[in-house]
Amino acid sequence: MPFQKFFARFRLHHSRYPNTRKGGPFRLLPPSRDEAIRLAIKRSEDAANKHKWKAAVDIIDEEINNGRNSNKLLLQKAFLLSQDHKFKQSHAILKKLSKDKEDKNSSEAALKALKTSQLIQSQILDSRRILASELHSIAARYNRKLINLAEPDKLDWETDIVQVTIEESSKARNEYIPKLSIELLDQAINAGLQSPKFLHEKALTLCAIGCFEDAEKIWKQIANLKNKEKLSNSAKERLQTLDAKKENYLSNRTKLFNKRIQSHAKDYHWKIQHLPNPQSENSNVKTKQLAIEEAKAAFESGEFNLCLHILDASLDCFLNNRQALLLKGETLARLNRIEEAFCAWKELIKTKDDKYHRKALAHITSQIAKEAMSKSEDDTCKSALTFFIEEHLKLDLNPKYSNEIDNILTEIIGNEHLLTESSLKEHQLKLAFNENLITYLEEKLHRDTQNNLNGSSE
Numbered sequence: 253m254p255f256q257k258f259f260a261r262f263r264l265h266h267s268r269y270p271n272t273r274k275g276g277p278f279r280l281l282p283p284s285r286d287e288a289i290r291l292a293i294k295r296s297e298d299a300a301n302k303h304k305w306k307a308a309v310d311i312i313d314e315e316i317n318n319g320r321n322s323n324k325l326l327l328q329k330a331f332l333l334s335q336d337h338k339f340k341q342s343h344a345i346l347k348k349l350s351k352d353k354e355d356k357n358s359s360e361a362a363l364k365a366l367k368t369s370q371l372i373q374s375q376i377l378d379s380r381r382i383l384a385s386e387l388h389s390i391a392a393r394y395n396r397k398l399i400n401l402a403e404p405d406k407l408d409w410e411t412d413i414v415q416v417t418i419e420e421s422s423k424a425r426n427e428y429i430p431k432l433s434i435e436l437l438d439q440a441i442n443a444g445l446q447s448p449k450f451l452h453e454k455a456l457t458l459c460a461i462g463c464f465e466d467a468e469k470i471w472k473q474i475a476n477l478k479n480k481e482k483l484s485n486s487a488k489e490r491l492q493t494l495d496a497k498k499e500n501y502l503s504n505r506t507k508l509f510n511k512r513i514q515s516h517a518k519d520y521h522w523k524i525q526h527l528p529n530p531q532s533e534n535s536n537v538k539t540k541q542l543a544i545e546e547a548k549a550a551f552e553s554g555e556f557n558l559c560l561h562i563l564d565a566s567l568d569c570f571l572n573n574r575q576a577l578l579l580k581g582e583t584l585a586r587l588n589r590i591e592e593a594f595c596a597w598k599e600l601i602k603t604k605d606d607k608y609h610r611k612a613l614a615h616i617t618s619q620i621a622k623e624a625m626s627k628s629e630d631d632t633c634k635s636a637l638t639f640f641i642e643e644h645l646k647l648d649l650n651p652k653y654s655n656e657i658d659n660i661l662t663e664i665i666g667n668e669h670l671l672t673e674s675s676l677k678e679h680q681l682k683l684a685f686n687e688n689l690i691t692y693l694e695e696k697l698h699r700d701t702q703n704n705l706n707g708s709s710e
């Protein structure tokens with residue numbers, strides 16, 4: 253505290269020179285007007301450094317109310333309000349100060365601050381409109397519309413984007429679309445919006461899909477927050493009831509899963525073909541397989557987003573669902589979300605060697621081959637083959653011949669040297685692939701060895 257430190261220094265200084273007055277202790281005179289203003293600004297800056305914007309503004313207001321009104325205080329208040337994104341109030345102060353003809357320095361400073369603050373406001377609004385566009389795009393992938401969030405071109409400064417995002421997230425969760433709920437929150441967080449309310453809302457949704465450990469971590473983090481007493485107490489209450497929530501989820505898991513599917517089907521105007529009524533008492537094993545059949549039906553009908561939502565719900569509900577994971581990768585590939593498809597397939601190839609492992613591996617090779625073929629149109633066939641090899645190595649996979657790169661290998665061999673008999677031709681192409689692979693690996697080994705030797709010599 254500035255005043256306390258000041259008084260402490262003063263007392264320490266005078267302890268060396270005891271007061272000889274017999275009439276009583278030495279009395280410190282109040283600071284001058286300029287000194288009081290300087291100290292008030294310093295205290296407000298200390299509060300602002302802790303992002304306590306209201307407290308910082310209150311310090312300035314207190315000084316003004318004490319009769320020490322000055323342009324310095326008003327400039328500081330405008331700055332603080334701008335930092336707290338209260339631009340309307342800030343700009344009103346700055347506009348008034350910029351017209352003060354008796355204080356040229358403050359007038360010029362206010363005018364510059366006003367222009368900068370208006371630019372900041374404009375940039376923030378642009379960023380929020382971009383975020384609004386992204387949130388609407390996410391909802392569109394679920395064939396839904398966001399009710400509370402205005403369209404980007406209609407979004408104004410008065411919109412509380414944090415609160416509106418939370419309302420949309422909560423609505424999605426309550427209508428059994430938890431993945432949409434989480435995606436909306438994650439997008440807002442990734443866009444730079446910071447609010448512990450987002451984390452609290454995400455924990456609620458994680459519980460809705462059975463991710464209780466992740467929810468517990470978030471609530472423990474919120475429970476330790478300072479200056480967020482209401483939210484902290486709410487998190488503590490949630491932690492106390494977490495075990496009961498988990499038991500309730502496990503006993504109603506299949507019904508909740510069916511409600512999720514019904515909600516997705518409604519959004520896509522899809523008639524359920526395989527799954528039972530949500531009130532049915534089917535066993536998890538049967539529902540698990542019926543969900544795959546429902547997803548396949550959506551896939552075959554070209555409803556790839558619906559298929560993906562069914563599979564996500566199935567993966568949340570049923571453990572070790574390798575068939576769903578394989579189909580999810582295929583669906584993502586059809587939606588041209590290749591990186592996400594690879595993530596699904598890589599999960600399968602990391603574990604046991606079964607038919608899903610082998611199919612996932614074939615899908616990965618096929619996708620890499622397509623990309624290599626595309627590169628061969630713009631680059632040399634040698635470069636395209638190198639790409640095919642390197643992409644496999646990046647995934648810790650052993651590159652193997654695939655007939656999907658036959659055109660690349662044919663160009664490398666030369667069409668005039670290619671054998672005509674089909675079995676001999678295939679053998680020739682495999683040999684060409686193996687020779688190029690060996691050459692690549694030998695060159696790589698040489699480069700790695702030289703790099704290690706050069707590194708150790710340094």
